[in-house]
Amino acid sequence: MLNYLIRRIVGIVPVILVIALLVFLFVHMLPGDPARLVAGPEATLQDIENVRRSLGLDRPIHEQFVLFLWHAVQGDFGNSLKTRIPVVEEIGLRLTPTIWLTVCAMAWATVFGLLIGVASAVKRGRWPDYVGMFIAVSGISFPAFWLGLLLIDLFSVRLGWLPTGGFESAKSLIMPSFTLGLGVAAVMARFTRSAFIEISREDYIRTAHAKGVYARAVIWKHTLRNALIPVITMVGLQFGFLLGGSIVVETVFSWPGLGRLLVDSVAYRDYPVIQAEILLFSLEFILINLTVDVLYAVANPEIRFK
């Protein structure tokens, strides 16, 4: 197991380096002078020269990359062009709301996704299956931003029960996390259903039925438990995608999180923030994928020795 873990961690180092290189080259790929871009639109020639020197843009490009890595490891991405405060602080402020949002969305989506998936699998080919799978395919097709607007229309404007946006209280979490979780719940439902159907064809399930175990016990204890292994993998992968989905949902609900920061920084061309955010998001996805793989290896010894 330790061997496998070490192999995987060593394996992600080149991936991280490639992503860091892309993020580093990003400012160089843009048309125009990177120093001028980083210095911002109102910079004087002297400012631009200062930026050029402080970023080391006057040095050869491979030295620049090493310098970029060195700064990145220390968490130094420079200052935001828009607010002038250090990028790390800016991101630190936005981290907690996004974590709250994604964790809440994940929690409800997993519970409902599992329930719908199991119900559909057990009543396969009958109306609960059709209803469940209709919800699932709609959930995948539903534009999250439209759902958000519909919810605001009903619960904030018409009924006045929930705030339209921002993050002030637990109430603020309800609509955004529901909106964000819908797509995931849909994927979970479809995935649980197929995993469940697959397991329910196994011999040991037939044996359980044959020896007279209650149907309910077979469903929850024998089938679901085994079906959960691939489902857990799916939860991990979906976590990464929730972070992506949060970009849109945070815009709808004016959520003070990382997703909206990214959108704002792209619109404002706030390059230091974009660089730091893309690197951060990438690291998150890589770590999530790694965690998923490791969990999977824990559950399934075959993978470890491949």
Place this chain on the structure above:
Amino acid sequence: MSDAAVIASPGVRSPLREFWNRLRRRKVALVSAALLLLLVLSAVFAPWVAPYDPTAADYANILAPPSAAHWAGTDAFGRDILSRIIWGGRISLAVGFLSVSIGGIVGIGLGLISGFYGRWLDSLIMRSSDVLLAFPGILLAIGVIAILGPGIDNVIYAVAVFSVPVFARLVRGSTLALKSAPYVDAARAIGVKSRWLMLRHILPGALPSVIVYFSMRVGTSILTAAALSFIGLGAQPPSPEWGAMLADGRSFIGVASHVTFYPGMAIFVTVLAFNLLGDGLRDALDPKLKNV
């Protein structure tokens, strides 16, 4: 397919007919296909179908609710929402088809090369695909837009990027399975060139699954493109793009909800139809996949 029809004796049905027979039984997929055809036609013939000019302002009729004159009401400039949705269909469908075609062609090429030549080329292409696949599409798209700048043209490339690994992986799988098939070996034995082997003998075998994914990816791409426009990185406001229309109408929620309701419905129905059609095609092409 004419070859198949010639070979088909009364007892043996051609794969195409077999496929059609299975698809015909999937009413949901057929309804979706019909709906999409209607959408494509209305987008193509938008100048004749749309009742009004999509950009013509009518300040006497601002935020008018749906009526006989304006079936979906008017927006904050008095523009007819139905006409804008019909014209917007052009944008959404074009973005969907173009981006998936670009991503599909690149991905199919990479997949064929990866599966056919194997070794380091395969590792390189597949590792890169894995990295791309690990990211949610919208984040990749935003990364591309951060470089190219906002705008609907750039959205096409941005959205195309995340179709590439999907097709690459799919086609690689089929290529691996087919490259040692007896008929491919036979073709190789009579001296058919590698490029021709890939395109003429292996690619057709991979096409069924490519078609299924194409349908589903178009839906996803339309959704992503609309989301990008909604957050202000895609089509810009005067354009009748569906996502941009939603962004435009946000301020009138509660006052004139129809401004956002109909464009949202248009996105939902279109994406749903592509996904349902994809499901139906998959089931009809390969009954074994039904529960997967």
